[in-house]
Amino acid sequence: MSDAAALLSALVAIPSVCRTPNGAIVALVRDHLARHGVEAAILPGPEGDRANLFATIGPRDVPGIVLSGHLDVVPAGEGWTGDPFALRQVGDRLVGRGAVDMKGFVACLLALVPEMVRAPLARPIHLALSYDEEVGCVGVRHMIARLPELCATPTACLVGEPSEMRPVLRHKGKVAGRLTVRGRAGHSSRPDLADNAVHLAADLVGLVRGLHEDFVARGPFHDMFTPASSTLQVGVIAGGTGVNVVPDTCRIDWEARAVPGTDPMTIHDALLARVAGLVDPLRAAGREVAVESEVLSAYPALDLPDDAPLRSLAEAWSGHAALGAVSYGTEAGLFQAAGIPSIICGPGRIAEAHRPDESIGLADLDECCAMLRRVIAQQS
Template sequence: MTDAAALLADLVAIPSVCRMPNGAIVDLVRDHLARHGVEAAMLPGPEGDRANLFATIGPRDVPGIVLSGHLDVVPAGEGWSGDPFTLRQIGDRLVGRGAVDMKGFVACLLALVPEMVRAPLSRPIHLALSYDEEVGCVGVRHMIARLPELCSAPVACLVGEPSEMRPVLRHKGKVAGRLTVRGRAGHSSRPDLADNAVHLAADIVGLVRSLHEGYARQGPFHSQFEPAASTLQVGIIAGGTGVNVVPDACRVEWEARAVPGTDPMTIHDALQAGVSDLVAPLRAAGRAVAVESEVLSLYPALDLPDDAPLRDLAEAWSGRPALGAVSYGTEAGLFQAAGIPSIICGPGHIAEAHRPDESIGRADLEECCAMLRRVIAHQS
């Protein structure tokens, strides 16, 4: 077996930060696959400088399983004890940006490629590696759209996000947006001659809070989650240039997490309707106000039934009992929405993700490789 830790070091060394070109890491993975006789399809996205990778090992004309991961990482930020893009070992931990989220899983996939190639697979294993997952599962949408031309309809998808190797059945969906509030600037001594964009933005923040409290009171509820209802919150509000100037613009960025069974866009639409109700009487009164809306990210919930056959398979592969739900989101909901039963199961702990000195244990990689060997055996 190619050493997963060595492959992880190669992957971490490439700073494949989201929203940036990813040609270097795509080439690294393609070259590794090619050395073992596996041809990978490079699937460029509309951005022009980023691509997904999709490869099939085994027969192409029968349904198989997708093993899914993303190649991008969040920016390193401050607080690291060393170079974020040089994998270091501290005790039994491997430290580097993306070590757990989720280049550790990708390294295990690549390490097991020689064994996949040698195995007498009767059903294919598909490797699906995406870009810009960290900013709203952007790249995988284009890859899923092209699956019909790449392979027979898959029967299952396993997304290797960090779950301590416990299969995860559910996560909430998400929509995030930006509202740009426009007003009319003026001198603070005559606010009656201006239209204060921050004041209108404050009303919108109150609307977000009111919608959140409504879901908390009335549901719908899903007992597997904490909190059990859909949620809304404002994460950023920015506007104004000085206390003596009536501001003519203010930016409000918000996010909603929707329980399974609730389309995240219904929450978006409810917020938009409330904003329209705030703006309409102001404009009717001649006020120079407007609100521009933009969706920043969107993905559906994952909701695999408790009695789904994939649950039993994933428990057998991982050797761990399933977990009903997690609070973070993944690409699994998009695969499920495309008609592919999907589950999350990957090495490491999600608490390590997106933090300085992000790390994964060597034992985590070994456990993931053991699971992948059971997947290979199942497909043979």
């Protein structure tokens, strides 16, 4: 195995599933860096059992580039033809949970650390590895908040999500929320003495669909995306205990994807305004109903201008022309929101992510390492 493939094997062997403690994988990365004389800052999150890792190679007081990845993976699920947490080679591909999303990129970073250390870097390279990206870019927010104490303001951030090594300029933002509908329970033979939470929830689903249709019909639109508008959908409905019981609780989990230029939280606020317009008159009329709202996750869109210097740099590093937009979301939007020009470029295909027998090609790792060598040379 190449150095990157061997490191990927070690990373995959640690089942760093999102929303679980990640001390083992953070320790693996920290120890690898320490063997090459690089000190890592371990940045615990408020959960207490998860941490980000940030390391600088080169001068700390000079603006440099952030190379960003996440250490968590989605649960393995069913359908694997082997142990998802034991990397195995099948032909010219390496199979394991997280192989492409996105431990392959992290493995390439770690494999290139000795070359980063040896290089006469005039500008630093920062390694930023986060936790719980898969559940709404949770950990990276805390790391970005601490950047001023860790380094001079970076000039750029490259997020290594799988893009087939094509630099990506844009993705939509996202907000996911939960509406918990409260009614009054009762016997189904006397629904007039109860308030059916599922029935009210059905009306709220109609509000989500109506707001979605408004965006589809009236925009704003962004031609780089398919669909070209912001979108909303309900993904989960849960309520009721039996057909002979009027349910007093129902939960709706919904999501919006916002085109660049639209703050995802404005969609959240617009939906809640419609909810209040429906529920407040019912309460005023004496109905025993209420709706509680919770934001589950949110991150802004990425929108790097076509003429941004980082675009031409990333094209030179990767050897590929930039791609205008992708449908998935990343931490790049949060780095951009913090004032750091950001772009996506990483090994492998996003279609391989989150599926059984997730894999990455050996050639993908080689191509990523070649790109990182050009980044090192440019920083020297």
